[in-house]
Amino acid sequence: MVSGALPGFRDFYPAELAERTHIFATWREVAHRFGFVEYDGPPLEPLELYTKKSGDEIVGQLYNFVDKGDRAIALRPEMTPTLARMVAARANALRKPVRWFSIPQLFRYERAQRGRLREHFQLNMDIVGESDVTADAELLAAAIEIMRLLGLGPDDVRARVSDRRILHGYLLAAGVPDAAFGGVLAVVDKIDRQPRDVSEEKLAALGLGASAVRAVMDVPEQTSLASIQALNVQGGEAAVAEFSRFAEYVEALGGGEYLQPDLSIVRGLAYYTGIVFELFDAKGELRAICGGGRYDNLLKQSGGPDLPALGFGMGDVVLGELLRARTLMPAPAAGLDVWVAFGESAGVSDAMRVSSRLRARGLSVEYALGGQQLSRQLKAAAAAGAREAVILGAPDVAPDEATVRRLDDGHERRVRLDEWIDEAGPAASARSPTHS
Template identity: 50%
Template sequence: MQPLPGFRDFYPEDLAFREAILCRWRSTARRYGFVEYDGPVLEPLELYRKKSGSEILEQVYQFADRGERLVAMRPEMTPTLVRMVQARHRDYRKPLKWFSIPQLYRYERAQRGRLREHFQWNCDILGEESLEADVEIISLLIDLLRGFGLGPEDFVVRVSDRGFWVRFFERHKVREEERYGLFQAIDKIERQPRETTEAALGSLAAPVFRLIDEGEPWEPVERVLASLSARGLSGFAEQDYRVVRGLAYYTGTVFEVFDRQGAFRAIAGGGRYDDLLERLGGERMPAVGFGMGDVVLGELLRAKQKLCASVARPELFVVISEEEVRPAAVRLVQSLRDQGFSVDYPLHAARPKKQWERAEAVGARHVLLADFRVMEGNAEVREVASRKSQVVSLAAIGSLLQSGGRERESGGGAPQS
């Protein structure tokens, strides 16, 4: 039996790759002073009706629970964030710099770069009007990709502004209720034939394409790019009015990240959503943020060979030469685990040769031979890579393992003196 279409199994090597991405997400966000939060996988469907736009609603996994409530598996994180901030924003000093790594679900056609579930890095700054918040968010995004070894020759942040297009619609007397569909058409301008976009834009097609092709100064975008340049990041970002973002709640700066070769879907995207808390019944609070999924990012890193992740290996495998020494060997295993070392051993009696093969199969860095010498307080330890062996006291094994330059976890057992 296979998993559902668009859903993934994570075998150990796949999970190691995913966790390497998530670890980098967390460490980069924390370097920028962000703190982590999370919310429920299930939310009231009404939350998305109020803020996400019709396209998201068409993709939501939804059902009625036993209490006859209409609920949805979260398709994005921003509504949850806004709901949480609205409930307790007075408990926190502004601006808030929060991040999360939720698993999200959308019922859409599974294809390259897009599945029906994915993990997403969401970073948001709430309670700050200044465009420096937009710059901080974009800088964080750039630094994350730089941390993977990607440079300006590999990716670009395309920066635009919803206000630019709002002014355009006002000039052409487009009613507010008609604008969402036009934003959708512009958002898909690179993903569908030109004639399809022209049909959706109608009489606005010619001026829209002229603006995109020729450009026009817009101060907020120029200020964002100038501030990025002041940080030494000018080569990573450029103005591009094709970027409008498809979601209904964006109000100002919007941006998307693409690989320079155009081989992948958008790597990340976000923008400013100053009115969303107010639309959900709360106080107005300026906000800006982005989301980056693990699917496209993973494809890019594999293509560029920028991330090598391996399954965790035990530092020590204990080979039990004879069953008479098993109690002493297991005591040693537990003692080393209490000190924070990763230790494995055979769970049933087996020939030493089979145990050595098992040690090599799991990638153990060292192998300890538990034979009669264990009863005397000593053991032979072999470093697998060099094949060098030495006999050490049981009390010195921890120091021997630690001398390999490892980063030891805090032990879950007895406290160390």
């Protein structure tokens, strides 16, 4: 490994780029089906766009530098601030609710690990201007539909959903002081990943009594709609009713099989205000595929309009790992339509003329740039994945004729060259769809 890409960055060879393209195409397809339109912003932003609300500690995880105009610049680590700015600038002019999506490349200066690089592409889908949980259901249904279209079923991927307000009400009712809420969330977030007594000690250190500690330790048990509805939630009754409605809507939108209520889903970002969700592989081997939720106060806090909003981010790295593990990546795209080969009595310029005419008709065409024997040319044609080869200048063939050879079964026919070219075209050569 002499000089590869920077740590945490990827070279996309054709095979890898084909995988990325497959993911992107699916993202765009589903976004389109759900009525979302695509936008984009600059990959470089003022540093303060991220430091303002997120605090200075985020600077340590940013790619940042000072440009030649002495401006503090950052490579964007997330898309939401850009979205907030763009929506805010035209808030009054936009038809609400806004349904926008983007596929930005995002950057984080962190130590790279599996499923977590210093760069990734992330589908962002957001809805701005709708406060009802219909929007939450619509958004999650879109994320689920992406899984389905990629071939990932409910046995592969689960959608865990929770609601900040229900958890808050439950903790209040259990006697957890408001001031300890943030610390308790941090414990809940990793309650399954660390020993029970460690969690209990941390909770006690936050000033929780024995019954409150027990209540917090019960949070991961709340994994059904019924159990959540039965909870004592101080001031969270409306949220529970909304949550029930949300589940009903997701069901109606066809995502019910994936749905898994789980009150212990916290999500790291502090700005979430309501329903939060994450998609993860059912085996629990990988990092989260997707995370999102409602952030009703963010736009206003960012100096923008007071509009309710919600959204999710879905990265290409973990998703790609899961698709490869399940062998759901498509076979490499079909190669060439036609390979133009030339024998003894034809030259490369003849192949060029024929190629040019075929290309003008929309076909994918290649020929041997280095003069090769016919056997080499046909070998190269097969290696390039060509559907058929047209052989020019074969003996016993009239000057205006050529041999067309199907490369899958070797079937050959003689054609009048001009007629054959005139009939060739993308429509006449529709490729069979590729399968995984």
